[in-house]
Each structure stands twice: as structure tokens, then as C-alpha cells.
Amino acid sequence: MKSIFDYIAGIFKGVWSLLKGMTITGKYFIRLDKIVTQKYPENRKKLKMYDRFKGELIMPHDVNNFHKCNGCGICEMNCPNGSIEVISDKIITSEGKSKRIIGTHIYHLSMCTFCGLCVKSCPSNALAFSQEFEHAVFDRNKLTKVLNNPGSSLVKDLAE
Amino acid sequence: MGYQKYDLAPLTHSIDQYLYSHLSSTWAFLAEMTLIGVVFLIFYAVIGLYLVLAERKVCAFMQNRIGPNRVGWYGVLQTIADLFKLLLKELITIRKADKLLFNIAPFIVIIASFLGIAAIPFAMGLHAIDFNIGIFYIMAVSSVGVVGILIAGWSSNNKYSLIGAMRSGAQIVSYELSVGLSLLVIVIYSGTLQLSTLVESQADGWWIIKGHIPAILAFFVFVTAGTAETNRGPFDLAEAESELTAGFHTEYSGIKFAFFFLAEYMNMFLVASVAATVFLGGWMPLHIPGLEGFNNAMDFIPPIVWYFGKTAFVIFLMMWIKWTFPRLRIDQLLNLEWKYLLPINLVNIVVVALIVLMGWYIK
Structure with a gap:
């Protein structure tokens, strides 16, 4: 039953x-x-990406052209497919010590898988992802980018 | 009754007489056949293509998306563009496939669904052929499609195709029972298998209203079993994308694939129009006995609008079901049929027989 x-x-x-x-x-x-989907090329003007979106790797610079990278090279070591090359430089400080600084921070966008390990592992939070996603170019060489602006320097060096 | 002013029989009779008066009887007969064939071919293509578009739009709205919106106004030409793409594609011949059966299979599937629409009454007098066993004919003819699916799976020489085809066979053989028994409920009520008299018998109210609980039950069983019969989700085990790539039509390309695709949508249309004709009154306007003014107002809407409106409602119901529920496993599928739908149906039939015997329905 x-x-x-x-x-x-x-x-x-x-x-x-x-x-x-x-x-x-x-x-x-x-x-x-x-409706959650958007019509992409039409909405380009007012399109706003989300904070967690991984567009491309950038090194944020403040208004006085200072960044936070000290050229330690941990991002280069952690990158699984070698899309980061850190070429460091040496300067002599006012106290007479030799100090390593960043020369050029080269980023190969063409090889990047946007895993985010560089941003996560950076000890001084010098790297970030931008919201830019329109990466198409006609020349492959344009995908190799230098992240530190010319003439920029480390924030700490100013204090000394 | 007011709906008779939209009777299309005089028009079709005048065409018939015109042909017979200008041609010898053999040629007139052939001309009529060709005319009906061409009309149905165009109807088939247009309905099939636009059902694909409707499905994509309904699916998109249920998932909070926009859906096709680039080709034409709100994407109305999308599926026509897709058809041209498929027509221009290469028909790949499979090595070690059974060539004859491989090429015949799509035609069997499409002919089975094509034969079915011949017996559907679209409007008053708009009826290609009015069999006195119309419901039986549609059921018999539409189940030929499974032979095509089995042949397609077998001749492809591909394990996924074969598994898909075998599942489809098991599924259709099982669900055929439920489809037949649920239609039998209305056949017992109306006492006829002929679709035109069945529609006429609903002039004073549709069977789903007149037949109360057993008819409503039979309607839902029919929609469920019909969805399963047409291999649509959530019963699309025959072409379970995640398990079998595309099931029985994995190896097909170009227009042969399009044939399977169109046949699936036409089968859906066929099931929906049978449900609309048998349960919801077909082209018969909504009549409530006693309310003369209301009935006259309803009669102003032409029967063809009623027919397509009801069919569209059932099609929407089937799409709603497809885009809501996850796919069943094969054992769950057979459980649903043999443990639930079939016993419910058998009890329903006995109850209906009793109701008709005692006259406990709205006459």
C-alpha cells in the first residue's frame, strides 16, 4: 500500500x-x-568591462611617472610560457652602493595566456591587468610591448 | 455556424473544375498532384526554416540573450542564409560507409514527415486528403521516420552514429505506445478517426474542455510523448551532443544534414498540429455554448489563424520544455515511459470508456 x-x-x-x-x-x-548580452561594435562607446577582466598586462604609473617595479624578475620566472623578459640595470645610489633597477620590462602579448601568475606573484604589486581587449594589429612586432614608460623610476628612489 | 463563411472548399473545387475542364483527366490529375506537391514543398521549407529561427529566439530569450539579430531585421533572414551556406557545402563521402543506404536515409526521414502533413486539416476545406482513418495514418506514417534514423546510424560506419540510432529506436518504439493511447482517449470521446469530422465535433467546445480531466491528462501525455518521438530535448538521446557528438547524423554534411535538421522541425510541427487538431479543436474557433455574441465574435477570426495560433502555442510549449529541463539518461527515459506514462494512459483509457458509457462529459 x-x-x-x-x-x-x-x-x-x-x-x-x-x-x-x-x-x-x-x-x-x-x-x-x-538581457545580459550586448551588441558589441554598436556599444563600443559606453562599453564598460569588469574589474576582474584580464585584458592585457600593464605596469601602472602614477602622475609623476613613478612605478613600483624594482626589477626582481619574479614575474619572468613565474611566467609559464616566457612572455615576460626583464632586463635589469644598475645604478649607483647617493650612498655609493650599487643598486639593481628595472631597465626594460618586455611583455610579449602574442605569447600571453592571461593566466595572471605574474600579477599574483609580484611582491611589490607593480603589475596589473588593463581592461583593453581589442588587441588585433597588422604587424606582429606591435604585440611586443615595453611596460615601463621611458624616464620612469621606482617610487622608493624618490624618497631617498 | 458563422465560421462557415471562411469555407475554402469552393475555391479548391473551382481550381479542380478548371483543371478538369481544360485538360484530359490524366493530365488534370497529374497537374493537381504537382500543384499540391509544390505548395507543400514551399510550405515545408518556409515552416521548417522559420521554426529553426523561432527556436533560436525562444532559447535566447529564456537564457537572457538576444539571439540572432544580424542578418535582416532582428535576424529574420538568418536561417535562410544558413540554408544557402548548407547548400554550398561539400557533401563528404564516407569511406567504408554503405553508400546506397547512407544516401537514402535522409530522404526516408524527410519523406516520413512530408507524408504526415498531407492529412492535416489547415482550415475549413484546406485539406490535401481527408482519410477516414486520418489519425491512424499520421501515426503510421510518422513512425516510418525511425527507419531512416536507424539506416543513417547503421550505414555511417561510426560507433556514435550507431549508438544514437539504437537509442532512437528504443525511444520511438516505447513512446509510440503513449502517443497512440493518448490520441485514443479523444477517439473514444468523438467516435471518429477522421480528422475533418473530429474538428467538426469540436464546434461546441474543444475536447480538452469537453473531455475535462482525462482529456487534459491525455494532452500532457501526448505532448511529452510527442516531444520524445521527435527526438527533441529533454529526450534528445539520439543526438546527445555531449556524449555522441551528433548521434545518428554525425557523418552527414551539407544539405543531407539539413534534411535531418528540417525533418526534426517538421516532425515537431506535425506533433504540434496533431495536438492542436485533436485536443484544441484544430481550425475550429473557440465556442462556448449559450454565449451567441461571443461565438459570433470568435467566428470573425479566420480558421487558418486559429489553426496556426494553436499550433504555435503547442510548439512554444515544446520549446519551453526543451529549454528548461536537462536531458534524461536512457534508463530514466525508459522508466518514464514504461513505469509512468503507459500505466497512467491505460488507466485513463478505462476511465474514459466509463465516462463515455455513462455520458459524464459535456456533449
């Missing part, structure tokens, strides 16, 4: 849960204002 009751109860439970699912999709069908 119980098994018969379970059988019939199962049918009603099943139909009820199916109806619940259909209510949800039905609501989505009616609410056309909640």
Missing part, C-alpha cells in the same frame, strides 16, 4: 518540480529588459 502511495506522490512531486523549473524560464522569457 505504501509503495502505491509513494508512486502517486512521486508523480505529483515530479510534476510540481517540473512546473517550478518552467516558471523560472517563463519569467526569463517575459523579462526582456534583463
